[in-house]
Amino acid sequence: MRIHSRAAFIIWKLIIIIAGVIALLAQSNILRGSVSPLMFHYFAPLLCIAIIIDSLIELIYTAQGGHERRLALPGLKHSLMICSVLVVYFSAAILNLSINTYSGFENVPFLIFHYLMPILVVVDWLLFDPKGTAHMWAPFLYPLPAAIYLVVVELAVNVFSTNTAGIFLLSGAGTFPYPLFDITLSGLSSVILLAVLCYILMVAFGFVIAALDNLMKPRKAAVYGTSRRASHAHQS
Numbered sequence: 001m002r003i004h005s006r007a008a009f010i011i012w013k014l015i016i017i018i019a020g021v022i023a024l025l026a027q028s029n030i031l032r033g034s035v036s037p038l039m040f041h042y043f044a045p046l047l048c049i050a051i052i053i054d055s056l057i058e059l060i061y062t063a064q065g066g067h068e069r070r071l072a073l074p075g076l077k078h079s080l081m082i083c084s085v086l087v088v089y090f091s092a093a094i095l096n097l098s099i100n101t102y103s104g105f106e107n108v109p110f111l112i113f114h115y116l117m118p119i120l121v122v123v124d125w126l127l128f129d130p131k132g133t134a135h136m137w138a139p140f141l142y143p144l145p146a147a148i149y150l151v152v153v154e155l156a157v158n159v160f161s162t163n164t165a166g167i168f169l170l171s172g173a174g175t176f177p178y179p180l181f182d183i184t185l186s187g188l189s190s191v192i193l194l195a196v197l198c199y200i201l202m203v204a205f206g207f208v209i210a211a212l213d214n215l216m217k218p219r220k221a222a223v224y225g226t227s228r229r230a231s232h233a234h235q236s
Contacts, residue, residue, distance in 0.1 A: 002127065002216075009062065009128045013055045016120045020052040023112035041164045041177040043149050044087050044113040050145065051080055051117055074133035075141065078209060081125055082142040082202050084118035089201075091115070125209075132217025139206025143199050150195055153181055 003009070027039045039045045054076055091114040153176065156162040163175045176182040183191055 002129070002131065006062070010059065012120075012124060012128060013059050016055045016117070016124065017052050019112055019116055019120065020048045020055075023048060023109040023117070027109035027113070038165075041153075043083075043146065043177075044091075044117075046149065047080065047083050047087060047145070048113055048117055050076075051084070051121055054080055075135075075138055077125065077129065078134055078138065078206070078213070079142045079145060081121050081209065082139075082206050083145050084121045085205060086143075086146060086198065086202055087114055088118045130217075131213050131215075134210040134213040136207075136210055136214075139203045139210055142206040143202040146198065146202065147195070150181065153177065154183070154191075158183065 024039075024045065027036075027045060029036045054073065057073060058077075153164055156164050157175050164177050165175050176185075179185060180194055181191060186194075
């Protein structure tokens with residue numbers, strides 16, 4: 001199932017990077033002559049930046065002769081994929097944000113952040129990443145980026161009195177980027193319950209990914225058989 005073409009791998013990584021950069025430029029308003037940093041209050045644009053960085057690392061790693069048997073940072077790649085699935089789930093199922101939430105040009109970065117980038121990352125893993133790199137204990141760490149984001153937002157608002165509201169439709173949620181994070185609105189127990197449920201969901205999906213990753217890795221027997229056939233062909 002894995003595509004071993006170096007050219008196809010590079011092209012796919014460039015598609016991911018270009019799509020992410022277009023979304024960041026569009027959402028930052030820099031194309032309109034001004035720069036708004038408010039989008040960095042939200043998880044999806046920050047995740048997009050992390051995906052771009054990971055893709056650049058993989059390109060550099062591949063240029064140096066790596067990636068054929070392992071990823072440069074397999075744990076990071078799997079974590080970004082799990083977080084991407086969380087973004088899609090939150091956008092569609094919890095926040096009820098459809099693909100037509102925005103209109104016109106504003107809908108472009110929204111669709112890239114919340115739907116296109118997650119799809120590109122999952123397809124990237126399926127088609128181009130070497131399998132068998134996931135450790136079975138790693139899923140417990142996959143939710144770490146989302147957990148760090150939640151902790152930083154809560155500390156920024158509740159300890160340092162920072163306004164983390166952004167520019168999307170959810171900006172009306174007080175000083176929080178998402179209404180579900182607002183302790184005064186939802187209650188501390190509700191926020192904690194949401195965090196725990198999301199962690200369990202991400203860990204569970206992480207175990208599915210880790211299991212699939214190990215199931216799809218090349219088998220030693222098959223590799224050995226291929227090597228023996230190649231050896232006999234060379235001798236004859």
